[in-house]
Amino acid sequence: TRAIGGNDLKAIKEVRSLIKHYTPDIVYAHSSKAGAIVRVANIGLKNYCIYNPHGWSFNMRCSAKKRIMYTVIEKLAAPFCDKVICISDAEKQSALDNKICKENKLQVIFNGVDIEAYENGIHGEINRKELNIPEDAFVVGMVGRISQQKAPDVFIKMAKLIKEKISNAHFIIVGNGNQEDTIISYAEKNGFIDSLHITGWVDNPMNYVELFDVACLLSRWEGFGLVLPEYMMAGKPIVASNVDAIPNIIKNGENGLLVEVDDAVGASEAVLRIHNEIGLRDKVVTKGLQDAHNRFDARRVAKEHEILFERIKKEENK
Numbered sequence: 001t002r003a004i005g006g007n008d009l010k011a012i013k014e015v016r017s018l019i020k021h022y023t024p025d026i027v028y029a030h031s032s033k034a035g036a037i038v039r040v041a042n043i044g045l046k047n048y049c050i051y052n053p054h055g056w057s058f059n060m061r062c063s064a065k066k067r068i069m070y071t072v073i074e075k076l077a078a079p080f081c082d083k084v085i086c087i088s089d090a091e092k093q094s095a096l097d098n099k100i101c102k103e104n105k106l107q108v109i110f111n112g113v114d115i116e117a118y119e120n121g122i123h124g125e126i127n128r129k130e131l132n133i134p135e136d137a138f139v140v141g142m143v144g145r146i147s148q149q150k151a152p153d154v155f156i157k158m159a160k161l162i163k164e165k166i167s168n169a170h171f172i173i174v175g176n177g178n179q180e181d182t183i184i185s186y187a188e189k190n191g192f193i194d195s196l197h198i199t200g201w202v203d204n205p206m207n208y209v210e211l212f213d214v215a216c217l218l219s220r221w222e223g224f225g226l227v228l229p230e231y232m233m234a235g236k237p238i239v240a241s242n243v244d245a246i247p248n249i250i251k252n253g254e255n256g257l258l259v260e261v262d263d264a265v266g267a268s269e270a271v272l273r274i275h276n277e278i279g280l281r282d283k284v285v286t287k288g289l290q291d292a293h294n295r296f297d298a299r300r301v302a303k304e305h306e307i308l309f310e311r312i313k314k315e316e317n318k
Contacts (some may be wrong), residue, residue, distance in 0.1 A: 010038060015082055016041035025316070026309065029285070032057040036073055039080040048312050051077075052085040055223020056094055059244060061148060074100050083308070087111045087224040090247030107308065109247070111224045112301035115233050115292060117130035118206060126207040131197045133211070137170045140271055141212040143205050143227045144219070146177030146198070151218040151241070156183050156196075158218070162271055163192045170195045174208045188199060209234045214271050222246050228256075229296035232288035237281050240268040249296075253280075255287040 001007050015038055019027060028050045030040035035051045042049050057070040078084070078101040086092040086108045095106055128135055140162060152173060155169035159171040173183070173196070180198060187193040199208055205227075209215060215231040217240040228249045238256030240246050241263075250256040257273065259266040268282050274281050 002033065011037050012041045016045075018024075019045055019047070021068055023047070026051065026312065028052070030054060032035040032070070032074070033088045036077050043080055048083075048316070049081040050083045050085060050308075051081040052087065053091070054087060054224070055221070055244075056098075056100075056132045058098065059094060059221050059223075061220055066122050071098055072098075074098075078105070081105075082312075083107055085109050088248045090245040090248055091223060093242075109301060109304045109308075110296065111180065111226050111229075112296045112298040113226065113233060113292070114298045115296075116299075118230075118233055121206075123207075123210060123306070125204065131172070131211070132194075133170045133172075134168060137168045138166050138213050138275060139170050139172060139211055140214045140216060141172035141174065141209065142191065142216040142218070143209060143230075144217065145175050146180045146183060148179070149219055149221060150175075151220050152177070152179050152183050153186075154218045154262055154267065155216060156186050158216075158267040158271065159196070160188070160190050160192065161264065161268035163195060165268075165272060166275065170197065170218060172197045172199065172208060172211065174199045174202060174205045176200045206230060206234060209236060212236050214239060214274050216267065216271070217241065217246070218259070218261075218267055219243060219246070225249060229292050232292035232296070235285050235289060237274045237284045238288065239267055239274070249291075254284065255291050256284050 015286055019042055024047055027038060029040050030037040030052050031054050035053055035218055039049060039051060058067045084101060084106050086095065086106055089108055092106050092108050095101065096103060133139060140159065146152045147275045148275050162169050187196040209231060215236040215238050215281060219225065219241055222244045224245045228238060228240060238250060240250050240256055240258060241261045242258040243261050247258065250258055252258040257270040259270050
């Protein structure tokens with residue numbers, strides 16, 4: 001369970017039993033909750049333990065008390081793994097700033113996406129007509145949970161400003177979450193509910209991304225933002241918030257446009273620039289496609305892990 005509580009002791013016991021049963025050479029724990037449980041469960045067992053937080057919990061927008069608690073947990077658990085994989089330079093720097101562990105325990109391996117699977121997959125399974133979107137509409141979309149982190153409230157305020165400038169603009173949110181009713185209510189009160197399309201949870205988000213003219217990620221905090229290289233490989237111009245790891249991925253004016261966190265006006269202006277400036281749109285799309293292949297291919301992620309694991313094997317055999 002996500003909340004910290006008594007279930008964690010049961011989880012630690014069961015995970016420890018599994019590790020003892022399978023006796024792996026490497027235990028690889030992903031995300032903060034599983035990472036804490038696995039590292040405690042693995043204490044004293046003979047293997048090599050790797051941890052990948054996928055974004056530090058203490059960087060979330062939360063109370064100071066929770067932030068301190070998350071930081072303390074990470075510091076206490078850090079000695080119980082051999083390597084911490086950071087998915088961005090920003091995540092590594094955050095670990096150093098918060099004194100989570102020594103620098104030699106940290107290794108950056110940028111996230112990646114399966115470009116080959118996408119390019120060889122089936123495209124066009126979802127069309128605009130199915131969502132009651134005119135073929136000539138200007139479509140702005142986002143993929144993400146409809147929750148505080150992904151800033152759907154900023155997205156919908158941005159949408160209102162865009163709608164005032166582009167009458168045939170439509171907006172797609174691919175995902176679900178606890179702020180959905182608030183988002184719908186805002187669109188209703190401001191008279192553009194017919195231009196808002198919320199898909200709910202879907203197994204094929206890229207089919208909806210293909211309908212976008214501009215793709216957004218306006219997060220308030222972000223460990224990496226894997227959807228950004230997904231947007232790139234789909235050939236979509238990007239508007240994203242200038243926070244945490246996102247500037248590691250998006251270079252303003254080169255492969256997308258960056259705006260400040262919680263800035264609906266700035267986001268709307270960036271989207272309008274892409275709408276109005278064909279040269280800019282073509283530039284960021286071309287560079288985005290190049291970066292997707294050169295920097296964010298899952299094959300590169302796999303290769304860097306392979307090198308790490310081979311190095312571990314050599315150290316074990318010494």
